[in-house]
Amino acid sequence: SNVFAAPQAGLAGPEPTLSPTTSLRPTVSDGYQMTIVLQLDGFPRETGWSITSKDSMTTYMKRVPGYYRESKKLIVETVPLPEGTNAIFTITDKEGDGFENGEGYFQIYAADGTLIVDEGGTFESSKSVNVFAGKPLTLSPTVSMVPSISPAPTQGLYPITIALRLDQWATETGMSILSSDGNVLYEWPPGSFGEPNQRFVETVQLPYESEVIFRATDTGGDGFCCIYGDGDVTIFAGKDAADESAVIESKTGEFQSELSFSFRVGPPPTSSPTVTSIPTAANTNSISGSPTVTSQPSVRSMEITVVVQFDKYSAETGYFIDSADGTTNYVARPLGYFQNEQSGKVIETFSLPEGINYRFKIIDLFGDGTCCWAGAGYYAVYEGKNVNDISSQLFFGDGEFGLEREHFFTVGTALTPAPSMSQRPSVSPSVSPTTKPSISASPTETMYIVDMTIKLDSDASETGFYIASVSDGTVYFDRPPGYYNGMDKETIEESIPLPAGQYHFALLDTGGNGFCCRNGFGFYSLYENANGEVLVFSDGQFEDAKNETFSVGDFSEEEVTKSETTGLRGSLIHRQRNHAD
DSSP states (O other): OEEEOOOOOOOSSSOOSSSOOOOOSSSSOOOOEEEEEEEEESSSSGGEEEEEEOOOOOOOOEOOTTOOTTTTTTTEHHHHHHTEEEEEEEEEEESOSSSSSGGOEEEEEEEEEEEEEEEEESSEEEEEEEEESSSSSOOOOOOSSSSSSOOOOOOEEEEEEHHHHESSGGGEEEEEEEEETTTTEEEEEETOOOTTTOOEEEEEEETOEEEEEEEEETTSSSSSSSGGGGEEEEEEEETTTGGGGGGEEEEEEEOEEEEEEEEEEESOOOOOOOOOOOOOOOOOOOOOOOOOOOOOOOOOEEEEEEEEEEEEEEEEEEEEEEESSEEEEEEEOOTTTTTTTTOOOEEEEEEEEEEEEEEEEEEESSSSSTTTGGOOOOEEESSOOOOGGGEEEEEEEEOOOOTTEEEEEEESOOOOOOOOOSOOOOOOOSSOOSSSOOSSSSOOEEEEEEEEEEOOSGGGEEEEEEETTTTEEEEEEEEOOOTTTOOOOEEEEEEEEEEEEEEEEEEETTTSSOGGGGGGGOOOEEEETTTEEEEEEESSSSSSSEEEEEEEEEOOOHHSSOOOGGSSSEEEEEEEEOOOO
């Protein structure tokens, strides 16, 4: 069978490949990203798999027996398939005993993180399943029998030149060009650029007048600028990277983990022509001459910051940010993306168009979230970059979310349609006011001071904690692992103001051994300052995480048990499903 290659008609650009490349030329993806997850048994060299077209004439990706060599390893691979096609996934075992004792399994996830195949390892020589690359098919609407007048013109290609100036850590930088619906058109992954401070110039062919997204990433989390070099990226219409009149967009390299912006393929926008007033004609419905064309107003972008505290199985966790209707993907962190962040905390900042409704979806491969016995994980999303400003927090969630959880939120001011104007005045003014006027302002909220003491062990950098509301998950105080670096065996004292309520006090240790025992005897305590009441006291003997609950002041039970959907400025959908055997 033939190995799949993306269509190349009229495309003057890099050669497509499905295997990793260190070339400076990008790979081309033809569509829909599917994620393959394999849990291998003790004989990994026996296992292979392939994804082919339904007629078996085209092989999209293949792993032959012998490719995997590490016993009992969790494998996560992403495969691009032509969107809208049916394919066959076949797993094989050359010894004819599947995954030994059924201890392994295989799963397939759609681009939005939906689990579509979940199979155990009990098979003999092979097992095949059908997969569809795309969203589930729905019934087509009724089609009118009236024929179209003329076929739509074929969309041509237009040259776009990217000029990228890197800093001294060029290997950290990657970039990609995506269609407006999130499909990767061209990609240069981190590691593609090896020469420090180089200027990289490449011309690609893109569909004329389409809206595309440019995305730059940096694995070091510091962009490509400032103290490490004066980096920038410029997009030119055409093939000349020296023609300043052809500049479509230009950005500095001052960002953290990701820089994204969209642009329209074609000549750069020109200044608006002078508009002259047209004499008013008396009651005419006809329009003479060409209509005045006005450019669409530019869409402002706002930054949001995503914080995720992982458990010790970070490869199992991913998240996505899509439009609320699911048609456009803005941020994708698929399963396996965070495989090196075991028990770590990741902070990423992204730019999103203002006023749009978004869906944040966090997923976990094993359906146990990021919590409990494997660690005390959580996540939060903020407007802007200041994660210490609790007022900018859009929503927060603890790690106990099962297989997946969704939040819906809006960045900035929500876009609303213009109000309709009545063609007739009101007949008479309203006699009574429509709402009851406010008489007085709300009273100031009482704050309770909680005094905290922690005696650290000899590995203080491993220890962290946070205090979060039980009722809505708001994080009131946060000290991530690494905060106490260089403070080995010291005693930490903090005074924390909290409103009346019930709280989680979650302790974290990235070393998996608490803060005690052979590394030094540690402990922690919480006291209410006003009356000296002991809220929490214990030694530091735990593993990855430990959770305590305490309360201060007077509060209603209704406040504690209220639905998660009322928390902060985002609504929430929580799902927990049993993992299939």
